[in-house]
Amino acid sequence: MTVVVIEPISSGITYLNAAQELGIDLYVFSTDEGECSIDGAMRQKAKEIIKIDTSDFHSQLSKINELKTVRAILPGVEYAVPMAAQLGNSFAKNSLEYTTAQTVRNKFKFRDKLTKSGLSDIQYALISQGKEIRLPQGFKFPAVVKPVDMAGSMSVKKVSDLDELLRTVDVIWKSKPNDIGFYASGDLIVEEYIVGKEYSVEGIVHTDGKITFASLTEKLLGPEPYFVEIGHIVGNKYDGQFSEHVFDYAAKVIQTLELNIGPFHLELRVTPQGKAVAIELAARLPGDNIVELIKLATNFDLAQAVLSEYLDLPYSPSIEKNMVSAIAFIPQGNHRLFKGFSGLEQLLEAPECVHHHFYYEADDELACNHDWTSRLGYIILRSESEDKIRSLVKHIHEQVKVI
Secondary structure (H helix, E strand, C coil), X not given: CEEEEECCCCHHHHHHHHHHHHCCEEEEEECCCHHHCCCHHHHHHCCEEEECCCCCHHHHHHHHHHHCCEEEEEXXXXXXXHHHHHHHHHHCCCCCCHHHHHHXXXXXXXXXXXXXXXXXXXXXXXXXXXXXXXXXXXXXXXXXXXXXXXXXXXXXXXXXXXXXXXXXXXXXXXXXXXXXXXXXXXXXXXXXXXXXXXEEEEEEECCCCCEXXXXXXXXXXXXXXXXXXXXXXXXXXXXXXHHHHHHHHHHHHHHHHCCCCEEEEEEEEECCCCCEEEEEEECCCCCCCHHHHHHHHHCCCHHHHHHHHHCCCCCCCCCCCCCEEEEEEEECCXXXXXXXXXXXXHHHHCCCEEEEEECCCXXXXXXXXXXXXXEEEEEXXXXXXXXXXXXXXXXXXXXXXXX
Protein backbone atom coordinates (compact mmCIF):
# COMPACT_ATOMS: atom_id res chain seq x y z
CA MET A 1 0.00 0.00 0.00
CA THR A 2 1.64 3.21 -1.16
CA VAL A 3 0.93 6.89 -1.71
CA VAL A 4 2.52 9.58 -3.84
CA VAL A 5 3.06 13.13 -2.62
CA ILE A 6 3.81 15.75 -5.26
CA GLU A 7 6.42 18.36 -4.26
CA PRO A 8 6.36 18.09 -0.43
CA ILE A 9 8.04 21.42 0.20
CA SER A 10 5.39 23.01 2.38
CA SER A 11 2.55 21.41 4.33
CA GLY A 12 3.11 18.13 2.48
CA ILE A 13 6.28 17.50 4.48
CA THR A 14 4.11 16.31 7.37
CA TYR A 15 2.91 13.39 5.26
CA LEU A 16 6.38 11.82 5.45
CA ASN A 17 6.33 11.50 9.24
CA ALA A 18 2.70 10.38 9.21
CA ALA A 19 3.34 7.70 6.58
CA GLN A 20 6.33 6.41 8.49
CA GLU A 21 4.29 6.15 11.70
CA LEU A 22 1.45 4.35 9.89
CA GLY A 23 3.79 1.97 8.06
CA ILE A 24 2.85 3.31 4.63
CA ASP A 25 5.31 3.51 1.75
CA LEU A 26 5.46 7.06 0.44
CA TYR A 27 6.93 8.03 -2.92
CA VAL A 28 7.87 11.64 -3.58
CA PHE A 29 7.43 13.11 -7.05
CA SER A 30 9.65 16.17 -7.30
CA THR A 31 11.73 18.24 -9.67
CA ASP A 32 14.24 18.03 -6.80
CA GLU A 33 16.12 21.18 -7.67
CA GLY A 34 16.26 24.80 -6.50
CA GLU A 35 13.49 25.62 -4.03
CA CYS A 36 12.02 22.16 -4.61
CA SER A 37 15.17 20.31 -3.52
CA ILE A 38 14.54 17.43 -1.11
CA ASP A 39 16.75 17.49 1.99
CA GLY A 40 18.51 14.53 3.57
CA ALA A 41 16.03 13.96 6.41
CA MET A 42 13.13 13.77 3.99
CA ARG A 43 15.01 11.38 1.72
CA GLN A 44 15.39 8.92 4.57
CA LYS A 45 11.66 8.96 5.35
CA ALA A 46 10.47 8.46 1.77
CA LYS A 47 10.33 5.08 0.05
CA GLU A 48 11.90 6.77 -2.96
CA ILE A 49 12.44 10.26 -4.35
CA ILE A 50 11.43 10.18 -8.00
CA LYS A 51 12.84 13.10 -9.98
CA ILE A 52 10.18 14.00 -12.50
CA ASP A 53 8.52 16.96 -14.20
CA THR A 54 5.63 17.56 -11.79
CA SER A 55 3.81 19.69 -14.36
CA ASP A 56 3.68 16.78 -16.84
CA PHE A 57 0.50 14.73 -16.36
CA HIS A 58 1.38 11.88 -18.71
CA SER A 59 4.89 11.22 -17.40
CA GLN A 60 3.59 11.09 -13.82
CA LEU A 61 0.67 8.84 -14.74
CA SER A 62 3.07 6.51 -16.51
CA LYS A 63 5.31 6.35 -13.44
CA ILE A 64 2.31 5.68 -11.16
CA ASN A 65 1.20 2.79 -13.36
CA GLU A 66 4.75 1.47 -13.26
CA LEU A 67 4.75 1.54 -9.44
CA LYS A 68 1.52 -0.57 -9.46
CA THR A 69 0.65 -0.31 -5.74
CA VAL A 70 -0.16 3.42 -5.49
CA ARG A 71 -3.52 4.00 -3.79
CA ALA A 72 -3.57 7.79 -3.44
CA ILE A 73 -1.89 10.93 -4.75
CA LEU A 74 -1.64 14.00 -2.56
CA PRO A 75 -0.37 17.54 -3.11
CA GLY A 76 2.61 18.62 -1.04
CA VAL A 77 2.16 22.27 -1.93
CA GLU A 78 -0.69 24.52 -3.07
CA TYR A 79 0.32 24.55 -6.72
CA ALA A 80 0.15 20.75 -6.93
CA VAL A 81 -3.53 20.52 -5.88
CA PRO A 82 -5.00 20.30 -9.43
CA MET A 83 -2.36 17.85 -10.68
CA ALA A 84 -2.84 15.53 -7.69
CA ALA A 85 -6.60 15.57 -8.29
CA GLN A 86 -6.27 14.99 -12.04
CA LEU A 87 -3.93 12.04 -11.52
CA GLY A 88 -6.11 10.66 -8.75
CA ASN A 89 -9.24 10.87 -10.89
CA SER A 90 -7.50 8.74 -13.50
CA PHE A 91 -7.09 5.65 -11.36
CA ALA A 92 -7.53 6.04 -7.59
CA LYS A 93 -10.59 4.93 -5.66
CA ASN A 94 -10.48 7.98 -3.41
CA SER A 95 -9.58 11.31 -4.96
CA LEU A 96 -10.55 14.96 -4.84
CA GLU A 97 -12.63 15.83 -7.90
CA TYR A 98 -10.55 17.66 -10.49
CA THR A 99 -13.27 20.25 -11.16
CA THR A 100 -13.36 21.06 -7.45
CA ALA A 101 -9.58 21.44 -7.39
CA GLN A 102 -9.77 23.88 -10.29
CA THR A 103 -12.41 25.96 -8.48
CA VAL A 104 -10.55 26.29 -5.19
CA ARG A 105 -7.25 27.02 -6.95
CA ASN A 106 -8.76 30.06 -8.67
CA LYS A 107 -9.77 32.82 -6.30
CA PHE A 108 -12.21 34.34 -8.79
CA LYS A 109 -14.00 31.05 -9.43
CA PHE A 110 -14.08 30.47 -5.66
CA ARG A 111 -15.65 33.88 -4.93
CA ASP A 112 -18.06 33.54 -7.84
CA LYS A 113 -19.35 30.17 -6.65
CA LEU A 114 -19.84 31.32 -3.06
CA THR A 115 -21.62 34.48 -4.21
CA LYS A 116 -24.04 32.56 -6.42
CA SER A 117 -24.82 30.22 -3.51
CA GLY A 118 -25.48 33.09 -1.08
CA LEU A 119 -22.40 32.49 1.09
CA SER A 120 -20.65 35.72 0.09
CA ASP A 121 -22.10 39.17 -0.55
CA ILE A 122 -18.99 41.28 -1.09
CA GLN A 123 -18.45 42.87 -4.51
CA TYR A 124 -15.64 41.62 -6.73
CA ALA A 125 -14.32 41.71 -10.29
CA LEU A 126 -11.89 39.83 -12.51
CA ILE A 127 -9.01 41.84 -13.97
CA SER A 128 -7.28 40.41 -17.04
CA GLN A 129 -4.37 41.75 -19.05
CA GLY A 130 -5.39 43.44 -22.28
CA LYS A 131 -8.96 43.99 -21.10
CA GLU A 132 -10.65 47.07 -19.69
CA ILE A 133 -11.07 47.04 -15.92
CA ARG A 134 -14.77 47.07 -15.11
CA LEU A 135 -15.90 47.25 -11.51
CA PRO A 136 -19.46 46.48 -10.37
CA GLN A 137 -21.75 49.48 -10.03
CA GLY A 138 -21.36 50.99 -6.58
CA PHE A 139 -18.10 49.12 -5.87
CA LYS A 140 -16.76 50.32 -2.53
CA PHE A 141 -13.18 50.98 -1.52
CA PRO A 142 -11.00 50.04 0.28
CA ALA A 143 -10.50 46.81 -1.61
CA VAL A 144 -8.00 43.97 -1.89
CA VAL A 145 -6.31 43.02 -5.15
CA LYS A 146 -4.40 39.77 -5.68
CA PRO A 147 -3.50 37.17 -8.32
CA VAL A 148 -6.19 34.51 -8.68
CA ASP A 149 -3.65 31.68 -8.49
CA MET A 150 -0.80 32.52 -6.11
CA ALA A 151 -0.32 31.55 -2.44
CA GLY A 152 1.51 32.78 0.66
CA SER A 153 0.13 36.35 0.50
CA MET A 154 2.17 36.94 -2.66
CA SER A 155 1.24 40.20 -4.45
CA VAL A 156 -1.77 40.75 -2.18
CA LYS A 157 -2.42 44.39 -1.33
CA LYS A 158 -5.12 46.62 0.11
CA VAL A 159 -5.92 49.63 -2.08
CA SER A 160 -7.80 52.75 -1.03
CA ASP A 161 -9.20 54.01 -4.33
CA LEU A 162 -9.36 53.40 -8.08
CA ASP A 163 -6.10 55.20 -8.81
CA GLU A 164 -4.20 53.05 -6.32
CA LEU A 165 -5.86 49.95 -7.74
CA LEU A 166 -4.67 50.81 -11.26
CA ARG A 167 -1.12 51.50 -10.04
CA THR A 168 -1.01 48.27 -8.05
CA VAL A 169 -2.34 46.18 -10.93
CA ASP A 170 0.41 47.60 -13.14
CA VAL A 171 3.07 46.79 -10.52
CA ILE A 172 1.83 43.20 -10.14
CA TRP A 173 1.78 42.59 -13.88
CA LYS A 174 5.28 44.02 -14.32
CA SER A 175 6.65 41.91 -11.44
CA LYS A 176 5.35 38.65 -12.96
CA PRO A 177 4.73 36.87 -9.63
CA ASN A 178 6.23 33.41 -9.34
CA ASP A 179 6.85 30.91 -6.57
CA ILE A 180 8.87 27.65 -6.62
CA GLY A 181 8.67 27.53 -10.39
CA PHE A 182 4.96 28.36 -10.66
CA TYR A 183 4.16 31.56 -12.59
CA ALA A 184 0.94 33.50 -12.10
CA SER A 185 -1.43 33.54 -15.07
CA GLY A 186 -1.81 37.31 -14.93
CA ASP A 187 -5.48 37.24 -13.94
CA LEU A 188 -6.24 39.22 -10.78
CA ILE A 189 -9.26 39.58 -8.55
CA VAL A 190 -10.24 42.77 -6.78
CA GLU A 191 -12.81 42.45 -4.02
CA GLU A 192 -14.23 44.52 -1.23
CA TYR A 193 -12.08 44.69 1.87
CA ILE A 194 -13.63 42.62 4.66
CA VAL A 195 -13.51 44.36 8.02
CA GLY A 196 -13.01 41.91 10.87
CA LYS A 197 -10.71 39.53 12.68
CA GLU A 198 -9.09 36.77 10.63
CA TYR A 199 -9.23 33.03 11.33
CA SER A 200 -8.75 29.78 9.51
CA VAL A 201 -10.63 26.51 9.84
CA GLU A 202 -8.76 23.25 9.35
CA GLY A 203 -10.12 19.75 9.04
CA ILE A 204 -10.88 16.82 6.81
CA VAL A 205 -13.79 15.77 4.59
CA HIS A 206 -14.54 12.05 4.86
CA THR A 207 -15.68 9.84 2.00
CA ASP A 208 -19.16 9.59 3.55
CA GLY A 209 -19.53 13.38 3.44
CA LYS A 210 -18.96 13.96 7.14
CA ILE A 211 -16.57 16.71 8.20
CA THR A 212 -14.12 16.64 11.10
CA PHE A 213 -13.12 20.13 12.23
CA ALA A 214 -9.64 19.96 13.73
CA SER A 215 -9.02 23.62 14.53
CA LEU A 216 -10.37 27.14 14.54
CA THR A 217 -7.07 28.97 14.23
CA GLU A 218 -6.55 32.61 15.11
CA LYS A 219 -4.45 34.47 12.54
CA LEU A 220 -2.03 37.25 13.42
CA LEU A 221 -1.24 39.59 10.54
CA GLY A 222 1.46 42.17 9.91
CA PRO A 223 0.65 45.79 9.08
CA GLU A 224 -1.58 46.64 6.15
CA PRO A 225 -1.73 47.34 3.22
CA TYR A 226 -0.15 43.86 3.08
CA PHE A 227 -1.44 40.64 4.64
CA VAL A 228 1.65 38.77 5.80
CA GLU A 229 0.79 36.15 8.42
CA ILE A 230 3.12 36.61 11.40
CA GLY A 231 1.52 34.10 13.74
CA HIS A 232 -1.16 31.50 14.40
CA ILE A 233 -2.77 30.41 17.67
CA VAL A 234 -4.47 27.02 18.03
CA GLY A 235 -6.57 25.75 20.94
CA ASN A 236 -8.23 29.02 21.96
CA LYS A 237 -11.25 28.70 24.23
CA TYR A 238 -13.85 30.33 22.02
CA ASP A 239 -17.40 31.11 22.99
CA GLY A 240 -19.55 28.13 21.99
CA GLN A 241 -21.95 30.21 19.92
CA PHE A 242 -19.05 31.82 18.04
CA SER A 243 -17.33 28.56 17.10
CA GLU A 244 -20.67 26.95 16.20
CA HIS A 245 -21.42 29.80 13.78
CA VAL A 246 -17.98 29.60 12.15
CA PHE A 247 -18.06 25.81 11.80
CA ASP A 248 -21.61 25.89 10.42
CA TYR A 249 -20.56 28.47 7.83
CA ALA A 250 -17.42 26.48 6.98
CA ALA A 251 -19.51 23.35 6.43
CA LYS A 252 -21.77 25.22 3.99
CA VAL A 253 -18.73 26.51 2.09
CA ILE A 254 -17.26 23.01 1.84
CA GLN A 255 -20.55 21.54 0.66
CA THR A 256 -21.04 24.31 -1.91
CA LEU A 257 -17.56 23.77 -3.30
CA GLU A 258 -18.28 20.02 -3.43
CA LEU A 259 -15.16 18.91 -1.60
CA ASN A 260 -15.58 15.16 -1.58
CA ILE A 261 -12.48 14.03 0.31
CA GLY A 262 -9.35 15.27 1.98
CA PRO A 263 -7.97 18.13 4.03
CA PHE A 264 -9.04 21.75 3.86
CA HIS A 265 -7.70 25.08 5.08
CA LEU A 266 -10.40 27.74 4.92
CA GLU A 267 -9.40 31.35 5.60
CA LEU A 268 -12.15 33.74 6.66
CA ARG A 269 -12.90 36.89 8.56
CA VAL A 270 -15.58 37.48 11.16
CA THR A 271 -17.07 40.97 10.94
CA PRO A 272 -17.78 43.16 14.00
CA GLN A 273 -21.41 42.07 13.57
CA GLY A 274 -20.36 38.43 14.01
CA LYS A 275 -20.77 37.37 10.38
CA ALA A 276 -18.27 34.92 8.86
CA VAL A 277 -17.05 35.74 5.34
CA ALA A 278 -14.75 33.39 3.42
CA ILE A 279 -11.51 34.68 1.93
CA GLU A 280 -10.19 31.56 0.20
CA LEU A 281 -9.93 27.80 0.63
CA ALA A 282 -7.02 25.44 0.03
CA ALA A 283 -7.80 21.75 -0.57
CA ARG A 284 -4.62 20.58 1.14
CA LEU A 285 -3.00 20.46 4.54
CA PRO A 286 -2.38 23.91 6.07
CA GLY A 287 1.11 25.36 5.90
CA ASP A 288 3.02 27.42 8.46
CA ASN A 289 3.38 24.41 10.80
CA ILE A 290 -0.35 24.48 11.61
CA VAL A 291 -0.51 20.67 11.37
CA GLU A 292 2.08 20.54 14.16
CA LEU A 293 0.25 23.21 16.18
CA ILE A 294 -2.97 21.20 16.00
CA LYS A 295 -1.18 18.09 17.23
CA LEU A 296 0.50 20.01 20.06
CA ALA A 297 -2.78 21.54 21.21
CA THR A 298 -5.23 18.68 20.64
CA ASN A 299 -3.19 15.51 20.04
CA PHE A 300 -4.95 15.15 16.67
CA ASP A 301 -2.66 14.26 13.75
CA LEU A 302 -4.32 15.75 10.67
CA ALA A 303 -1.74 14.27 8.29
CA GLN A 304 -2.33 10.75 9.64
CA ALA A 305 -6.08 11.27 9.42
CA VAL A 306 -5.83 12.30 5.76
CA LEU A 307 -3.67 9.33 4.80
CA SER A 308 -6.02 6.98 6.64
CA GLU A 309 -9.05 8.44 4.88
CA TYR A 310 -7.55 8.08 1.41
CA LEU A 311 -6.38 4.53 2.10
CA ASP A 312 -9.53 3.35 3.91
CA LEU A 313 -7.55 2.66 7.08
CA PRO A 314 -9.19 2.77 10.52
CA TYR A 315 -8.54 6.06 12.27
CA SER A 316 -10.56 7.38 15.19
CA PRO A 317 -10.11 11.14 15.52
CA SER A 318 -9.75 12.06 19.17
CA ILE A 319 -9.51 15.81 19.58
CA GLU A 320 -8.45 16.82 23.09
CA LYS A 321 -8.79 20.51 23.84
CA ASN A 322 -6.53 20.99 26.84
CA MET A 323 -3.53 22.89 25.46
CA VAL A 324 -2.85 26.04 23.47
CA SER A 325 -0.11 26.25 20.87
CA ALA A 326 1.22 29.03 18.67
CA ILE A 327 3.78 29.92 16.07
CA ALA A 328 5.26 33.40 16.07
CA PHE A 329 7.19 34.52 13.00
CA ILE A 330 9.82 37.23 13.15
CA PRO A 331 9.30 39.74 10.32
CA GLN A 332 12.28 41.45 8.73
CA GLY A 333 10.83 44.95 8.88
CA ASN A 334 12.91 47.36 6.81
CA HIS A 335 16.18 45.45 7.16
CA ARG A 336 18.03 44.46 4.01
CA LEU A 337 21.01 42.75 5.67
CA PHE A 338 20.67 40.16 8.43
CA LYS A 339 23.06 40.35 11.39
CA GLY A 340 21.07 38.47 14.01
CA PHE A 341 18.37 38.92 16.66
CA SER A 342 18.28 40.55 20.08
CA GLY A 343 15.85 39.75 22.89
CA LEU A 344 15.72 36.00 22.31
CA GLU A 345 18.03 34.54 24.94
CA GLN A 346 15.65 33.87 27.84
CA LEU A 347 12.71 33.21 25.54
CA LEU A 348 14.32 30.19 23.87
CA GLU A 349 14.97 28.65 27.30
CA ALA A 350 11.36 29.09 28.48
CA PRO A 351 9.47 25.82 29.16
CA GLU A 352 6.75 26.92 26.72
CA CYS A 353 9.23 27.03 23.82
CA VAL A 354 8.89 23.78 21.83
CA HIS A 355 11.43 24.57 19.13
CA HIS A 356 12.52 27.30 16.74
CA HIS A 357 13.98 27.70 13.29
CA PHE A 358 15.76 30.70 11.82
CA TYR A 359 16.22 30.92 8.06
CA TYR A 360 19.24 33.20 7.72
CA GLU A 361 22.89 33.41 8.70
CA ALA A 362 24.79 36.56 9.67
CA ASP A 363 25.47 38.88 6.72
CA ASP A 364 22.83 37.26 4.51
CA GLU A 365 21.06 39.72 2.23
CA LEU A 366 17.28 39.99 2.63
CA ALA A 367 14.66 40.43 -0.06
CA CYS A 368 12.14 43.26 0.02
CA ASN A 369 8.95 41.31 -0.63
CA HIS A 370 5.77 41.83 1.37
CA ASP A 371 4.79 38.16 1.59
CA TRP A 372 5.80 34.95 3.38
CA THR A 373 9.40 35.40 2.23
CA SER A 374 9.72 38.47 4.50
CA ARG A 375 9.69 36.27 7.61
CA LEU A 376 13.12 35.50 9.08
CA GLY A 377 12.21 32.53 11.25
CA TYR A 378 9.76 31.28 13.83
CA ILE A 379 9.29 30.05 17.38
CA ILE A 380 6.71 27.40 18.30
CA LEU A 381 5.12 27.55 21.75
CA ARG A 382 2.78 25.43 23.86
CA SER A 383 1.13 25.92 27.25
CA GLU A 384 -2.02 25.13 29.20
CA SER A 385 -2.51 28.88 29.56
CA GLU A 386 -3.87 30.89 26.65
CA ASP A 387 -2.84 34.10 28.43
CA LYS A 388 0.75 32.86 28.71
CA ILE A 389 0.85 32.00 25.01
CA ARG A 390 -0.52 35.40 24.04
CA SER A 391 2.02 37.11 26.29
CA LEU A 392 4.93 35.21 24.71
CA VAL A 393 3.72 35.84 21.16
CA LYS A 394 3.35 39.54 21.96
CA HIS A 395 6.87 39.58 23.43
CA ILE A 396 8.30 38.03 20.25
CA HIS A 397 6.55 40.52 18.00
CA GLU A 398 7.34 43.58 20.11
CA GLN A 399 10.62 42.85 21.93
CA VAL A 400 12.61 40.59 19.60
CA LYS A 401 14.56 42.84 17.27
CA VAL A 402 16.38 42.23 14.02
CA ILE A 403 19.93 43.54 14.24
